[in-house]
Protein backbone atom coordinates (compact mmCIF):
# COMPACT_ATOMS: atom_id res chain seq x y z
CA UNK A 1 0.00 0.00 0.00
CA UNK A 2 1.29 3.47 -0.89
CA UNK A 3 0.86 6.03 1.89
CA UNK A 4 2.10 8.91 -0.28
CA UNK A 5 -0.76 9.63 -2.66
CA UNK A 6 -1.86 12.16 -5.28
CA UNK A 7 -4.62 14.35 -3.81
CA UNK A 8 -7.62 15.17 -5.97
CA UNK A 9 -9.92 18.18 -6.25
CA UNK A 10 -9.31 21.23 -4.07
CA UNK A 11 -6.49 19.56 -2.15
CA UNK A 12 -4.54 19.22 -5.42
CA UNK A 13 -4.26 23.02 -5.52
CA UNK A 14 -2.10 22.70 -2.41
CA UNK A 15 0.15 19.82 -3.29
CA UNK A 16 0.76 17.15 -5.91
CA UNK A 17 1.59 14.55 -3.27
CA UNK A 18 0.45 14.10 0.33
CA UNK A 19 0.67 11.73 3.27
CA UNK A 20 -1.58 11.42 6.32
CA UNK A 21 0.21 10.19 9.43
CA UNK A 22 -2.61 9.92 11.96
CA UNK A 23 -6.11 8.55 11.76
CA UNK A 24 -8.34 11.16 13.40
CA UNK A 25 -7.67 14.72 14.52
CA UNK A 26 -8.50 16.10 17.95
CA UNK A 27 -8.40 19.75 16.89
CA UNK A 28 -12.11 19.50 16.18
CA UNK A 29 -12.44 22.31 13.63
CA UNK A 30 -16.08 22.99 12.77
CA UNK A 31 -15.36 23.32 9.05
CA UNK A 32 -13.28 20.11 8.87
CA UNK A 33 -13.80 18.12 5.66
CA UNK A 34 -11.84 15.07 6.84
CA UNK A 35 -14.80 13.16 8.34
CA UNK A 36 -16.76 13.45 5.07
CA UNK A 37 -13.68 12.35 3.07
CA UNK A 38 -13.26 9.38 5.36
CA UNK A 39 -17.00 8.58 5.38
CA UNK A 40 -17.31 8.99 9.13
CA UNK A 41 -18.79 11.53 11.52
CA UNK A 42 -17.11 14.58 13.02
CA UNK A 43 -17.83 13.18 16.50
CA UNK A 44 -15.82 10.04 15.76
CA UNK A 45 -13.00 11.69 13.75
CA UNK A 46 -12.38 14.41 16.31
CA UNK A 47 -12.83 12.30 19.47
CA UNK A 48 -9.41 10.67 19.26
CA UNK A 49 -6.45 10.14 17.00
CA UNK A 50 -4.14 7.18 16.52
CA UNK A 51 -1.04 6.50 14.43
CA UNK A 52 -1.85 4.92 11.08
CA UNK A 53 -0.80 1.29 11.10
CA UNK A 54 2.78 0.76 9.93
CA UNK A 55 2.93 4.32 8.67
CA UNK A 56 6.66 4.89 9.10
CA UNK A 57 7.68 1.61 7.47
CA UNK A 58 5.36 2.33 4.54
CA UNK A 59 6.57 5.91 4.23
CA UNK A 60 10.17 4.71 4.11
CA UNK A 61 9.21 2.37 1.27
CA UNK A 62 7.44 5.15 -0.63
CA UNK A 63 10.32 7.56 -0.03
CA UNK A 64 12.75 5.07 -1.60
CA UNK A 65 10.42 4.67 -4.57
CA UNK A 66 10.09 8.44 -4.99
CA UNK A 67 13.78 9.34 -4.81
CA UNK A 68 14.51 11.94 -7.48
CA UNK A 69 10.83 12.92 -7.82
CA UNK A 70 10.64 16.72 -7.61
CA UNK A 71 7.02 16.86 -6.46
CA UNK A 72 6.46 18.06 -2.91
CA UNK A 73 4.85 15.78 -0.29
CA UNK A 74 2.43 17.54 2.07
CA UNK A 75 1.89 16.42 5.69
CA UNK A 76 -1.14 16.23 6.21
CA UNK A 77 -4.55 16.89 4.69
CA UNK A 78 -6.80 14.66 6.81
CA UNK A 79 -5.18 15.25 10.20
CA UNK A 80 -2.89 17.78 11.79
CA UNK A 81 0.75 16.61 11.92
CA UNK A 82 1.30 18.60 15.12
CA UNK A 83 -1.85 17.69 17.04
CA UNK A 84 -1.29 16.80 20.72
CA UNK A 85 -0.64 13.09 20.07
CA UNK A 86 2.57 14.06 18.26
CA UNK A 87 4.06 14.80 21.70
CA UNK A 88 4.28 11.08 22.44
CA UNK A 89 4.23 9.49 18.97
CA UNK A 90 6.61 11.81 17.07
CA UNK A 91 5.40 10.49 13.73
CA UNK A 92 5.89 13.86 12.05
CA UNK A 93 9.42 14.21 13.33
CA UNK A 94 10.31 10.69 12.20
CA UNK A 95 8.65 11.28 8.84
CA UNK A 96 10.68 14.43 8.25
CA UNK A 97 13.81 12.45 9.09
CA UNK A 98 12.86 9.87 6.44
CA UNK A 99 12.11 12.61 3.92
CA UNK A 100 15.39 14.38 4.66
CA UNK A 101 17.32 11.14 4.23
CA UNK A 102 15.82 10.65 0.76
CA UNK A 103 16.10 14.36 -0.12
CA UNK A 104 12.45 14.72 -1.08
CA UNK A 105 10.66 18.04 -1.36
CA UNK A 106 8.11 18.44 1.41
CA UNK A 107 5.75 20.75 3.20
CA UNK A 108 3.87 20.74 6.45
CA UNK A 109 0.41 22.18 6.92
CA UNK A 110 -0.58 22.71 10.54
CA UNK A 111 -2.46 24.72 13.11
CA UNK A 112 -0.91 22.58 15.81
CA UNK A 113 1.13 22.93 18.97
CA UNK A 114 3.79 25.62 18.92
CA UNK A 115 6.11 23.75 21.31
CA UNK A 116 6.27 20.72 19.02
CA UNK A 117 6.76 22.76 15.87
CA UNK A 118 9.51 24.88 17.42
CA UNK A 119 11.30 21.72 18.57
CA UNK A 120 11.34 20.41 14.97
CA UNK A 121 12.58 23.57 13.29
CA UNK A 122 16.21 22.46 13.08
CA UNK A 123 15.02 19.28 11.37
CA UNK A 124 12.80 21.32 9.03
CA UNK A 125 15.85 23.28 7.96
CA UNK A 126 17.72 20.07 7.19
CA UNK A 127 14.73 18.62 5.35
CA UNK A 128 14.11 21.92 3.47
CA UNK A 129 10.52 21.82 4.70
CA UNK A 130 8.14 24.54 3.59
CA UNK A 131 6.19 25.28 6.75
CA UNK A 132 2.52 26.11 6.22
CA UNK A 133 0.37 27.54 9.01
CA UNK A 134 -3.39 27.75 8.70
CA UNK A 135 -4.41 31.18 9.93
CA UNK A 136 -7.87 32.53 9.09
CA UNK A 137 -8.75 34.52 12.20
CA UNK A 138 -7.13 37.50 13.90
CA UNK A 139 -9.33 37.28 17.00
CA UNK A 140 -8.61 34.32 19.27
CA UNK A 141 -12.16 34.03 20.64
CA UNK A 142 -13.43 33.50 17.08
CA UNK A 143 -10.59 31.08 16.42
CA UNK A 144 -11.56 29.10 19.54
CA UNK A 145 -15.16 28.95 18.43
CA UNK A 146 -14.19 27.45 15.04
CA UNK A 147 -10.97 25.56 15.84
CA UNK A 148 -11.45 24.71 19.53
CA UNK A 149 -8.38 22.58 20.22
CA UNK A 150 -5.92 24.09 17.75
CA UNK A 151 -3.20 26.57 18.68
CA UNK A 152 -3.90 30.21 19.44
CA UNK A 153 -3.53 33.08 16.99
CA UNK A 154 -0.53 34.35 18.98
CA UNK A 155 1.16 30.96 18.89
CA UNK A 156 0.74 30.74 15.13
CA UNK A 157 2.24 34.19 14.67
CA UNK A 158 5.15 33.21 16.89
CA UNK A 159 5.75 30.07 14.81
CA UNK A 160 5.77 32.10 11.59
CA UNK A 161 8.10 34.75 13.02
CA UNK A 162 10.53 32.18 14.40
CA UNK A 163 10.56 30.03 11.26
CA UNK A 164 11.08 33.08 9.05
CA UNK A 165 13.96 34.20 11.23
CA UNK A 166 15.46 30.70 10.99
CA UNK A 167 15.38 30.91 7.19
CA UNK A 168 12.58 28.36 6.78
CA UNK A 169 10.23 29.00 3.86
CA UNK A 170 6.89 29.96 5.42
CA UNK A 171 3.44 29.96 3.88
CA UNK A 172 -0.01 30.66 5.24
CA UNK A 173 -3.15 28.82 4.32
CA UNK A 174 -5.68 31.63 4.55
CA UNK A 175 -8.45 29.11 4.13
CA UNK A 176 -11.26 28.70 4.84
CA UNK A 177 -12.01 32.39 4.98
CA UNK A 178 -15.06 32.75 7.20
CA UNK A 179 -14.76 36.32 8.42
CA UNK A 180 -13.36 38.56 5.65
CA UNK A 181 -12.39 41.39 8.01
CA UNK A 182 -10.38 39.02 10.18
CA UNK A 183 -8.77 37.40 7.13
CA UNK A 184 -7.59 40.83 5.94
CA UNK A 185 -6.31 41.58 9.45
CA UNK A 186 -4.29 38.34 9.30
CA UNK A 187 -2.57 39.56 6.12
CA UNK A 188 -1.74 42.86 7.80
CA UNK A 189 -0.38 41.13 10.93
CA UNK A 190 1.61 38.30 9.37
CA UNK A 191 2.89 39.56 6.01
CA UNK A 192 6.45 40.38 7.20
CA UNK A 193 7.02 36.71 8.08
CA UNK A 194 5.26 34.94 5.21
CA UNK A 195 6.88 33.89 1.93
CA UNK A 196 3.70 32.70 0.25
CA UNK A 197 -0.08 32.91 0.76
CA UNK A 198 -2.78 30.50 -0.37
CA UNK A 199 -6.22 32.02 -0.12
CA UNK A 200 -9.49 30.09 -0.30
CA UNK A 201 -13.12 30.51 0.64
CA UNK A 202 -15.29 28.52 3.00
CA UNK A 203 -17.14 25.69 1.28
CA UNK A 204 -19.92 23.30 2.27
CA UNK A 205 -21.41 25.66 4.88
CA UNK A 206 -23.99 27.59 2.91
CA UNK A 207 -25.42 29.43 5.91
CA UNK A 208 -22.07 31.20 6.38
CA UNK A 209 -20.96 31.34 2.74
CA UNK A 210 -24.06 33.29 1.78
CA UNK A 211 -23.26 36.05 4.27
CA UNK A 212 -19.97 36.93 2.52
CA UNK A 213 -19.52 39.13 -0.56
CA UNK A 214 -16.75 36.96 -2.06
CA UNK A 215 -16.09 39.28 -5.00
CA UNK A 216 -15.40 42.15 -2.62
CA UNK A 217 -13.25 40.02 -0.35
CA UNK A 218 -11.21 38.82 -3.33
CA UNK A 219 -10.66 42.40 -4.50
CA UNK A 220 -9.68 43.58 -0.99
CA UNK A 221 -7.36 40.62 -0.38
CA UNK A 222 -5.54 40.99 -3.71
CA UNK A 223 -5.22 44.74 -3.21
CA UNK A 224 -3.67 44.23 0.22
CA UNK A 225 -1.36 41.39 -0.82
CA UNK A 226 -0.18 43.42 -3.81
CA UNK A 227 0.42 46.46 -1.60
CA UNK A 228 2.70 44.35 0.61
CA UNK A 229 4.49 42.84 -2.40
CA UNK A 230 3.33 39.38 -1.27
CA UNK A 231 3.41 36.27 -3.42
CA UNK A 232 0.09 34.44 -3.38
CA UNK A 233 -2.25 31.95 -4.99
CA UNK A 234 -6.03 32.36 -5.07
CA UNK A 235 -7.82 29.02 -5.06
CA UNK A 236 -10.18 28.27 -7.94
CA UNK A 237 -13.41 28.49 -5.92
CA UNK A 238 -12.60 32.00 -4.79
CA UNK A 239 -11.06 33.09 -8.09
CA UNK A 240 -14.35 32.30 -9.83
CA UNK A 241 -15.81 35.40 -8.13
CA UNK A 242 -13.42 37.69 -10.00
CA UNK A 243 -15.96 38.28 -12.78
CA UNK A 244 -18.46 39.67 -10.30
CA UNK A 245 -16.22 42.59 -9.30
Ligand code: SF4
Nearest residue numbers: 025028029032078079
Ligand atom coordinates in the same frame (compact mmCIF):
# COMPACT_ATOMS: atom_id res chain seq x y z
S1 SF4 B 1 -6.74 20.54 11.98
FE1 SF4 B 1 -7.45 19.96 9.94
S2 SF4 B 1 -7.91 17.75 10.06
FE2 SF4 B 1 -7.75 18.55 12.16
S3 SF4 B 1 -9.86 19.01 12.75
FE3 SF4 B 1 -8.93 20.89 11.94
S4 SF4 B 1 -9.48 20.93 9.75
FE4 SF4 B 1 -9.81 18.82 10.51
